[in-house]
Amino acid sequence: MLRFDRNFFIVTVTDVLLLLASFYLAHLVRFDFDMPVYFRAMMLQIMPLAIIIKLFVFYFFDLYRGMWRYTSIFDLLNIIKAVSVSSLLLTFAILFSSSRFIGFSRSVILIDWCFSLLLLTGSRLLIRVYYERYSDERSSIADILTTLADLVRKPSSSGKRILIIGAGVCGEKLYREIRANTGLRYEAVGFLDDDPAKMGKKIHGVAVMNTVSELTDVAKMVRADEAIIAIPSASAAQMKRIIDCCKNSDLKFRTVPSLAEMIDGKVSISAVREVAYRDLLGREPVNLDKEIIGAYLEGQSVFVSGAGGSIGSELCRQIARFGPKRMTLYERAESPLYDIELDLREHFPAIEVFPILADIRDQQQVERAFQRVDPNVVFHAAAYKHVPMLEMNPWKAIENNIQGTATMVEVTKRFPVDRFVLVSTDKAVRPSNVMGASKRIAEMIVQNQNLCSVSNTRFITVRFGNVVGSVGSVIPRFKKQIAQGGPVTVTDPEVTRYFMTIPEACQLILQAGAMGNRGEIFILEMGIPIKIDQMARDLIRLSGFEPDMDIRIEYIGLRPGEKLYEELIIDGEDVLPTSHEKIMVLRGSECDLATLNGGIGKLVELSEKQEILGLKEKLKEILPEYTPSLT
Incomplete structure (x- = not known):
């Protein structure tokens, strides 16, 4: 049973009336509005044929399948083609008829082409203008008249x-x-x-x-x-x-x-x-090689640890853009895991999303997760990151950043995972705090899997500085202090840090993951270090105040484990450029997994006893470049 299409009927009838008007106006213009009786009779004779030909051609060119409220340049070009073809067919129909062009002016065809084009495109544009201004389908005749009036005068707005x-x-x-x-x-x-x-x-x-x-x-x-x-x-x-x-x-x-x-x-x-402050960083947009990133992510099973964190959650969003088959969100914090799960399900409904509420230190749970989702690619973003907090609770850095990474690596080696990407930090370079030392050992664990040829999985590390706006970072703290009227607390007027935005960091992690072969540490280009003092002043001004006048800045001194400046590489390291202008690579040289394994066992033993001095001394033994505070 055919369904009556009201809109199709209205548009078709409107077009018939417009085409009749066009054909009649073409004759009036041709004869200076004084049409001879003979030509009028010929016009009435040919008019039905002209309308039938035009409607047939219009239907062939899909003029009645478009939604005219969304009229575009493509639709207008389609009208031009349809009107031109129909005029050409009408010309041939008259030419091969018995009367040929006797009693019919040839110029009428050209004039009719102009009028048809003008009336049809005008009607479509009017429909679009009407719907842009009045989206309510119950709009009145007065609204239509208003739309017509707005075409000839500048509309006013109360918005x-x-x-x-x-x-x-x-x-x-x-x-x-x-x-x-x-x-x-x-x-x-x-x-x-x-x-x-x-x-x-x-x-x-x-x-x-x-x-x-x-x-x-x-x-x-x-x-x-x-x-x-x-x-x-x-x-x-x-x-x-x-x-x-x-x-x-x-x-x-x-x-x-x-x-x-x-x-x-x-x-x-x-x-x-x-x-926001990230707008003042002026970081250049990242040019991604989407083809090579898509080659290792599209249609794959991707596992992200720490999926609810600032980096982890954005990493999930960026990965989802490349169409993986399945994404496993491994996170021990319930609310952030719930938030990122909902976000991905809403914006990427075609992807299978598996949220797993668990701890990376639980090896049995990690194994069960791998058995369930069979990952091809693993991104390990789970870590503790707050320097002063980990100085007071160093055993937690050992448990999470070192033992947790070791667990993830061991489980990965038992499954056919193509690549494992560790998210690291610039604080791992010549560390002066437990957090940085724990991340450096995590880097060594990951890097040695390929240096010592103990796994076919490609183990890759990505190292970068601070990200703007991450949970618990300096910018949210400054904004809270400004909202409270100050003072804004800065550790030292000379302290500097590298910064990049969270989306930029995650995009470059994906790019480095595509470039990695076996055991490299990729270092992201962080630009020029930013003075934290200047950052505080910019944020105060951005909030509508003047530093030292409306909001006071107070210097409180470096906290335990903090440095005046951070480094991305150590002097003498074999750092090479890559094909991407924002990524450098540090290649490993020798295998030292045996020493590392013995040291990790002792660190775990000391962390269970919560022996702070013992932990720091053992970290120093493993990492001679580590300069701890032993007080």
Whole structure:
């Protein structure tokens, strides 16, 4: 039984009326609105044939299968092709008829082509404009008349007036989404851009009004309520200058995410957020070799330990983009595990997600998990990371970072795992704290599996510095102190740290995982070290205050185990560049697994007794470069 399609019927009848009007108008224009009786009779005779041919061709070109509320350039090109072919067929039909062109003006065909094109494209565009402005299908006739009126006059808006900073691809996409989402009640009133070639130009009818430095004057002129920064590739210096301009204008301002944060580069108004410190880092977008990453992740079973942590959870999201068959989320904290499970199930429904609530130190549980999911790739991101906390509880660093890693490695060797990737830290280089020493030994455990040829699995280590915004890191602490009115506590005015964003770190981990062969330590390019004192001052200004005036900075001295600066490599290490500009590789030289195994056994014994001095002395014995505080 055929189903009556109301929309198809309405569009078809509308097209018939428009085509009739076009054919009649073509004749009127041809004869200067004084059509002879003979030509009128011929017009009425040919008109049914012309309509039938055009409707047949329109149907063939799928003009009645499109959703006209989403009319695009592709649809308009389709209309041009359909009108042209139908006019050509009509010409041949008349030419090969008995009357040929006797009593029928040839120029009518060309005039009718113009009118048909104008009326059909105009009707489709009107439908799109109507639906963009009134999404409620119960809209009234008054709404339709309003839409027609808006085509000939500049519409007013009672919504929030937005200035878009950046008249590039991102700014244009942002404007189109603002126009399409009428429920947002935003009105883009202008663009600002520092490119002189764009001054005075218009994007969808909205002018590029001036440079960013003139934001204050432009905002007053157009009565703007808010500015949105739409430059995802902006450098640190550019972002700082733009933010200063926004603050001077007293406008509320937000930003689109950086390229690293945007999935597949898609711009969405829902993703626009408050400006954060990571926007001031100015880290260049990561260029991923998606082909080689996809080659080891697509369709595979991927196991992530520490899946609920800051790095682990983002790593899961980045992995999911490459279409693994199955993802196992191994985490001992219940709530973070639940959150990342829901996130992945919502955004990647095609992937099998297995959350496992367990501890990496439980070898029996890890084995059961491997038996259940049969992983091809393992990412080991589970670790304790807080330096002062682990200085006070060093046995926990031994249990989790060393013993836990050893357990993961041993279980991995019993299964046909293709590669194992350890997430490490710059604190493992010449460590001065238990946390760094424990991670360095974890690196040695992983690296020696291939150096000593005890496994066919490719064991890979990725080493990098601090990430911005991770749980318990310095930035959340500074923001909390600022919200409380200060003081902001900095350990030392000269202390520096390397920083990168969480998405950037995770993307580079995936890239290094694809490049690894056997036993390498990959080191991520961290850029220039940042003074923590300057970071605190930038955050205070970003929050709308002035350091040392509104919010005081207090220096409290280095805490146990902390260094003034961190290192990514040790002098004399064999560090080589790779095919990726942001990744270097440190190749291992010799196998020392026997010494390591004996030392780990003693460390575990001392951790069970919680002998702090004994633990540190044993770490020093294993790692001569370790400089502990023995007090």
